[in-house]
Amino acid sequence: MKVAIFFDGKNFYAGWREQAHGQRLQFARLARWLQQRVQGTMLTGCHYYTGVETGEEANSDGQKKLAGFLDMLELQPGYFVYRYPRKSRTFRCAECGADNRFSQEKEVDTAMVADMVRLAAVNAFDMMILVSGDADYTSAIEAVRQFGKIVYVASWGGTGLSFQLRKVAFDHIDLLEGLADFEDNTPAWTPPNAAPSQSHPSSLLP
Template sequence: MRVALFFDGKNFYSGWREAARGRRIDFTKLADWLVKKANGSHLWGAYYYTSIEENIANTSDTQQKLSGFLDMLETQSGFFVKTFKRKVSNINCLQCGSENRYILEKEVDTAMVAHMVNLAATNAYDAIVLLSGDADYAPALEAIRSLGKQAYVASWAGAGVSKRIRNAAFDHIDMLLGLEFFERELSEYEEVEEGFECEQEAEKIEIESVTGDLSMDSFLAELDQAQSKFNGGYVGLGYFLTRWRSSHLDTTPEIRRQVLDKLLSEGFVETYNAPDGALAIRVSNKIEPNIKSV
């Protein structure tokens, strides 16, 4: 049985970093393992979709590492890399009115959906494994199944897998269970794809009074800790609001956003455009929280 693999690069990397703690991958062995988990006999093709800066020669070191990683991936048997230009949009802060830049990657999603469905319609494969848990792909999996193909979704311990896409898939494959089969030594290009190092276990911290508000002080302490964990202190705004794990912060992104807006308006936190163009946050120079590891 022929199996096709489709990687949503950003989604795949995000789950790998969060759940697998950035453990190293042999992509050829990963492909072989996924084919077997989908009850297949051989790989039809592995398609890796992501976005890059338009002129990679003049961009950040992170983007150049991404380019090197993609070049390496294309040399792997059966792998095909599909890249798209990153689209930049602007967002205005509701509190201060400042304009900030962020990245849109919708073309990646739509191109991937068209490719998956087209190959199914032309009987190119018998089963597909989608390495993304984004609910936007659920209609595509439903269409593929209606064409008589099996559609699996693969993730790192279920990280980022929506209920809708889980229901649309024939089954779920947990890649954490296969790490012992496809883990390998790290190459220089696989350190970073989107500009983050792997997250380490959070340390316990004492919250010092900076603003006089416990929720704001906790946010500052955790953000300071996150900056110390990631390469160059780069903490993605969306990542910190939705995925940063902490017993000191509310788990609801909307509540975290409300606290962030207060800190932005009072100048304790600032937003900026990271080297890869994504919107990031950091503790402002206005303060230096006294945070102690215990």
């Protein structure tokens, strides 16, 4: 049976950091483990969605690391990365009158939902794994199931997993159960006469 995997990048990273402590991962192995976990015979794609900063914020160290991570992920077999600009917002503190800026992901959820339903409609997969616990995807899972598809949800130990989302899914997959199979235990390569690196592509922000 054909399997498609959809990652909500922000949700995936939050659980990865909290439950797996940011352990370096082999993403090709992660995809293979998930495919085997649902007894799928063919992986049609791993679709990874995340928001990115624009403007001056795009030059921050965090965003540069994120860009490096996403570039690395796009080179992994079967992975497709979708970047959406985060929307900048400003609010004024009622007490001190100071203006505060923040950014929000506005397109990631809607893009994921549209792609999941569209691909289900054209029979691009028989089984779908949603790596997220966000309740906003509940209706999308129900829509995908209407096309006769089996839908799993995956999370890091249930972190951030909505009860409503879990109820409409066929089953839950705990990524912590497979961490030993897809964690990256290889030592980071350090150039001669260089200081030890503090980063690795698979340990950067998604």
